[in-house]
Amino acid sequence: MLELVGPDDPRYAWSRSQFIGRPHEVLPHSVARCASAADVVAALALARTRGWPFAVRGGGHSNAGYSSTTGLLLDLTPTDSLSVSGDLVTVGGGVRIGRLAEALAPSGRLVPVGSCPSVGVVGAALGGGFGSHGRLHGLTCDALVSAEVVLASGDVVEASEEREADLFWALRGAGGGNFGVVTRATFRTMPARPRTHLRMSWDFHHAAALIDWWQRWAPDAPDGVSVELVVLGPESPDEEPVVMLVGAVPDRDALGFPDALGFPADAQPVFTEVVDVSAADAVLLHATPHSAVARDPVSIPLVHERPGMSTAKTEFFDRALPEEAVAALLEHFAAGRRHGELREIAFTPWRGAYGRVASDATAFAHRDQAFLVKHTVLVGPNGAARRGQEVLDRLAAAWAILHPWGTGRVYPNFPDPAQADWQTAYYGANADRLRAVKSHYDPDDRFHFAQSIPGTAQVGKIQ
Template sequence: MSLLTDLRESVPSRAFGPGDSEFDAGRTVFAGVGEPDAVVRPHTVGEVAEAVARAAAAGQAIAVRSGGHGLLPVEDGLVIDLAEFTSIDVGDDGLVTVGGGAHWGDIATALAPRGLGISSGDTRDVGVGGLTLGGGIGWLVRAHGLAVDALREVELVTAAGEVLTVNAESHPDLFWAVRGGGGNFGVVTRFTFQAAPADGLVGGHVMFDTTDVAAVIRAWRDVMRAGPDALNSSLMLMPPFAPEIPSGPQLAVATRGTEDELRRLLAPLLSLPSVTSVSLSPVTLGDLLEDAPPGKPPFQFVGGNGFVPELTDEAIGVIAAQFAREVPTMVLLRALGGAFSRISPDATAIAYREAEALLIVNAIVAPDAAPEQVAALKAGSDAALAFTHGAYGGFSPERGDDVTRSMYPPATFERLRRVKAQVDPGNVFRQNHNIPPAD
């Protein structure tokens, strides 16, 4: 019996195949359209468990869809689409319980009336599932750490179809692993976070011309080093790319306080002669979140990302040189440090906690660029990435053992493999940055 036929019997009216609109919705993510054998859109945890148990018994791969902004479309097997798991419950104690398919924009909207927020990403439509399990780097990362640092509990369906409540006391190793180990350990149907104060924000953008890009990066580094944890920002070096998109260094910034206070914190940046515009005003966390582009742009990105332990003047020189390359190259520096760095490297699976920034560098070329050109560009990006450790999987659009290993120090990777062997020895949750079970 095919997987789809089996699922149509075991989870009636929740299983979908080719020709069904739910099938197409479930197999489509930001990076493209996958090729699963079946999509199940459950309404209850029991239905999730039933579908998982059936697919696992048949030896099929199982993938999960939460917000659908993943970078790795599935290749076969079953997709569990959590589109019906979007509830958001805010408790008086600031504990927020959300379904595994909720979106961060909706969570920000639900928390705003109480002046609360959860550290998440920068984009409204991204799902709670993929972003949280991968770590979650966003607007409140220096103020409150990663999304996983705010996580208190998950409800997780294992490969055996068991429903577990996982927290610091119950299955602590598994709780450690889901905080950064991605979707390797089961289907998370419910997340509980501790929300934090996120009211009284002020933020916006500062734009610069390209006369001295290195000076902008140095001033940004110094501002962020001297600034309070509440000061969060990222610096994008946008190449000349399309006439309608402004190019040059672009600062996105926010803090708690007044506009005058923010201007004082940013003074070394604002006094640079290359500043072309400043736009700062009171904002909410929801205002800061952006809409995602409609899908992956039709280009090839050649580069990668990594955690920068120390943004030295030498590193800044090499990073600035990326921007001057002939081929348009996009560079993003996301400020870390603050609360992010006060979490112990072994408290969660995200271990590169000493970093003061995350660096993303990508040359943009046509999909059919010659291999020699791609290799030359890769070498250029690698020159900047040489100043980094590890990689952030949420921004790594390729599968492969070397990619997954690059995300974790060796001891963390081996610990993840041991947890994986306990909850998914058959590696059915493998359509991700895969952690193979320990032997």
């Protein structure tokens, strides 16, 4: 029987909370704690009967707040089954990355997922899903084998290459909240390999030279090499920003790693940690957020604190940034820092296995880029409400500095409400086919939010 949690229930505050905080909370009328596909069917029927809007929450990490609603919140947390069979792993819609890593590590296998352990596995896959194993093994959605989906009609279907093929295509890169509720997903696992993990940090004044070096090296490094460059502004403005390299390589001796990487001659790191890890430990080490690495580069936690507000903007790039753009970005980054505000710019290498899948083979269209830049600001609970718009404006200004050299393409799992042509930004040339899939599987546009894919009948209404 479907379990509903309302405002008078002591569990309400926890049940309706999102991991990614927003400037102003959105409070649902009720939370439906869904433990099965049947519960999701019942919840959707209830929302239809009552005339309530609804939203679906797995890990609650929607950057734009799209897993919040004033109506009925479908919480998939209880849908937490996990089973391994041979080289396949099947997870419920509420399973998080950290738990998946812990389950697979003893067998030395992995699914290429992201680095935040509290993110939902299914949610990551529906928008792509990248991480430190991705340049070798591809996106999370590339490992998806099948999915159980509850449609707006209440029908439950199994989507795969052989069944409901158009829906399966759309789920891999554009499935978040658009076509149905994924209550179970099966992924192909890959063998993990022993790796060398690298963590290095430099003083902030080396940032420009390191970014210039990184963007000419990392995107074209061998597939097994995945090294991000992160510029981090700590929560106290009394602490200087730092530049970090965080990543892994499969064979440091063959690459001369890290000595032969060709760092700028005068950029001496203030911290270096190079650790050879087993295949099992490589899976667990991967599920570690940058903020945890910055606070304590030795410990490897699988959880981290919820911010009062977190917001991010991304863009893909297919060419190196010029010196003047990098200088302007860093000047903006360092200016006006506030207590309780953590700033981050992450440069993530692309290509490798990401680019070996055609841009129209799945709904994820961003296959040919060189790197991704993500601008993030996290604000503590006390500053989220009163400084929310200020934070958004500052983030928009940072994004705009680099945009003239960008592709205009945005990573779908970091939705950006400020994007005017968001369908092109998220889905590129795949947008037309996605609208057709939407019309077939959700003709009444029941799965609707500010940036949900419209069906062909709705296109004229929103232009």
